[in-house]
Every structure is written in C-alpha cells, then in structure tokens.
Amino acid sequence: MNKPLPTFGRYLKRKFKSRVQKLPVGLSGFTCPNIDGTVAKGGCTFCSNESFSPNLAQNAKITLNLTSKKNPLLEQQLHELDTQIKQTQIAFKKRGIKKFLVYFQSFTNTYAPFSTLKILYEKALSYPDVVGLSIGTRSDSVCDEVYDYLAELSKTKEIWIEFGVQSIFDETLKKINRGHNAANAKEAILKAKAKGLNVCAHLIFGLPDETKEMMLQTAKEVYSWGIDSVKYHPLYVVKNTMLAKDLKSGKFTPISKEEYADVLKEAIKIKPEHIIIQRITAGIDDDTLLAPDWCGWSKNKMMAFLNKELNS
Numbered sequence: 132m133n134k135p136l137p138t139f140g141r142y143l144k145r146k147f148k149s150r151v152q153k154l155p156v157g158l159s160g161f162t163c164p165n166i167d168g169t170v171a172k173g174g175c176t177f178c179s180n181e182s183f184s185p186n187l188a189q190n191a192k193i194t195l196n197l198t199s200k201k202n203p204l205l206e207q208q209l210h211e212l213d214t215q216i217k218q219t220q221i222a223f224k225k226r227g228i229k230k231f232l233v234y235f236q237s238f239t240n241t242y243a244p245f246s247t248l249k250i251l252y253e254k255a256l257s258y259p260d261v262v263g264l265s266i267g268t269r270s271d272s273v274c275d276e277v278y279d280y281l282a283e284l285s286k287t288k289e290i291w292i293e294f295g296v297q298s299i300f301d302e303t304l305k306k307i308n309r310g311h312n313a314a315n316a317k318e319a320i321l322k323a324k325a326k327g328l329n330v331c332a333h334l335i336f337g338l339p340d341e342t343k344e345m346m347l348q349t350a351k352e353v354y355s356w357g358i359d360s361v362k363y364h365p366l367y368v369v370k371n372t373m374l375a376k377d378l379k380s381g382k383f384t385p386i387s388k389e390e391y392a393d394v395l396k397e398a399i400k401i402k403p404e405h406i407i408i409q410r411i412t413a414g415i416d417d418d419t420l421l422a423p424d425w426c427g428w429s430k431n432k433m434m435a436f437l438n439k440e441l442n443s
C-alpha cells in the first residue's frame with residue numbers, strides 16, 4: 132500500500148487550491164436522543180461526551196431537542212460559536228492555513244429546532260475564509276427539513292454530513308446501546324445521498340465480540356451505500372462509561388494495535404478508490420483513557436506505527 136491514501140486533506144486541497152482546516156465546535160444546549168431519554172438513556176456504552184467537551188457537559192442544565200419551542204441559549208450559542216471559530220482560526224492562520232470547514236462535532240448536531248440550526252449554520256458560514264460545514268449527527272435525528280436545507284446550502288458551499296454507523300450488526304449495536312439499528316443508518320445515508328449531500332460514515336473496529344470478518348463485512352457493506360468518505364476508529368474505553376464497567380469485569384477486551392492495523396489495512400484494501408479517508412484512527416491524550424494504552428499515544432507515534440503497518 133505505497134500509493135498515497137485518498138485523504139480528506141488531499142481532496143480539499145485539490146478542490147480549494149489551498150489547505151483547508153476543519154474547525155471543531157461544540158455548543159451548549161446540544162445533547163443526543165440516546166442520552167436524554169428520547170431513544171434511550173445513558174448513551175452508547177463507550178460515550179463520555181465529557182471526555183471531549185467537559186465544559187458543555189457541566190453546563191447541560193438546559194438541553195434542546197427537535198420539539199423545543201424556544202431556545203433560551205441562542206445568544207450564548209452564537210457567542211460560543213464566535214469565540215471558538217475566531218480563536219482556532221487565529222491559531223491556524225499563524226501556521227499559514229487560510230481556509231476552513233466548521234465542524235459541528237459534539238453530541239448530535241441536527242438535534243435542535245430547525246430555526247436554531249439554521250441560525251447557527253448560517254452564522255458559521257458567514258465568517259471569512261469558511262468554505263463549508265461538516266455536521267456530525269445520528270441517523271435517527273435528521274428531519275426532511277434539515278436534509279432539504281443542507282441540500283440547498285450545498286449548491287454554493289462545501290457541506291458534509293457525518294453519521295456514526297459503527298457496525299452493520301444489530302446484535303453489536305444493541306450491545307453498545309446505540310439506540311438505532313443498521314437499517315436506520317442505511318436509510319439515512321441513502322436519503323442524504325439522494326438529496327445530493329456529501330456523506331461521511333464513521334466505523335468502529337474492536338466493538339464487543341466482533342471478529343475481523345464482521346468488521347470487514349461492515350466496511351464492505353457501508354462502502355456500498357454510496358458514501359463519499361469514511362472515518363475508521365478503534366474502540367477505546369474512557370472513565371465513567373458503561374464500557375469501563377465491562378472492561379473491569381473482564382467482559383470486554385480492547386482491540387490490540389496489531390489487530391487494529393491488520394483490519395484497517397484490509398478495510399482500506401477493499402475500499403473503492405473514490406471513497407475519501409478522513410481518519411484512520413482516534414485516541415485520547417488524557418487520564419480518562421483506561422484502555423487500550425496505545426490509544427493514548429501521541430498522534431505522531433500512532434501515525435508512524437500505522438503507516439509502517441499499512442505499508443508493510
């Protein structure tokens with residue numbers, strides 16, 4: 132595998148003739164139907180949104196959902212958006228990066244009244260040098276109005292929607308308390324594609340009781356749904372999650388770095404060329420990580436290891 136991977140960075144650079152940096156934002160008031168009790172409570176067994184958005188979790192006294200009539204947090208959200216975009220733009224501009232894609236990352240970013248989403252997305256697009264948006268969400272949380280609106284925006288802006296698919300095996304999705312099945316994920320992706328949106332699917336390798344064959348079956352099946360891009364993640368365990376209990380009791384064994392590299396290599400090998408890779412791994416560099424330890428490695432060390440394995 133010595134050919135350069137078709138990465139998102141390369142795709143954006145080709146399209147915008149300049150490096151484009153994703154700017155992650157997380158706003159107060161957003162939650163997830165798998166946390167607030169609409170679909171389930173407690174969230175996915177591996178999810179601790181505190182691990183990537185501690186301030187949001189502490190401020191979560193008011194949360195929005197699809198039926199919220201009023202949004203008392205709008206001013207605060209606009210202020211947070213402004214601060215986060217400006218601060219990160221300044222930091223990246225110092226490194227010579229001139230164009231940006233605002234990434235609504237934390238929780239479920241279509242799970243709020245349409246009027247709120249419209250204001251926030253349009254505000255994000257109004258900043259100089261912002262070429263588009265990437266919106267992370269769940270397949271059960273996008274209404275037709277939002278699909279149509281994003282489709283309209285995508286006529287002039289770079290618009291991506293990111294769905295956590297994780298696995299095509301419903302028994303696995305149940306084990307991780309995902310709150311939707313594989314058919315729901317497929318339906319949402321097909322719908323987004325029919326509306327002309329760019330779709331990124333997130334896959335997790337190392338889910339409870341999954342074999343390498345199952346992980347590759349998931350990859351192969353999801354590639355066939357017409358996705359434009361993929362993110363591969365290893366499942367890692369952080370404190371204060373259901374998965375942490377399973378780890379402690381011995382019910383869950385994390386994927387080793389060698390197993391992960393092996394399945395990743397195969398998954399990339401069977402991937403159609405046109406599907407862009409947005410991530411080949413993920414990790415967390417703080418003391419909330421419980422296992423596997425290699426998910427706490429620095430980005431450079433992790434990428435050096437995976438690149439060596441992918442090219443071996």
Ligand code: SF4
Nearest residue numbers: 163165174175178238
């Ligand atoms: S869908 Fe995302 S935010 Fe919601 S519980 Fe699962 S991992 Fe957490």
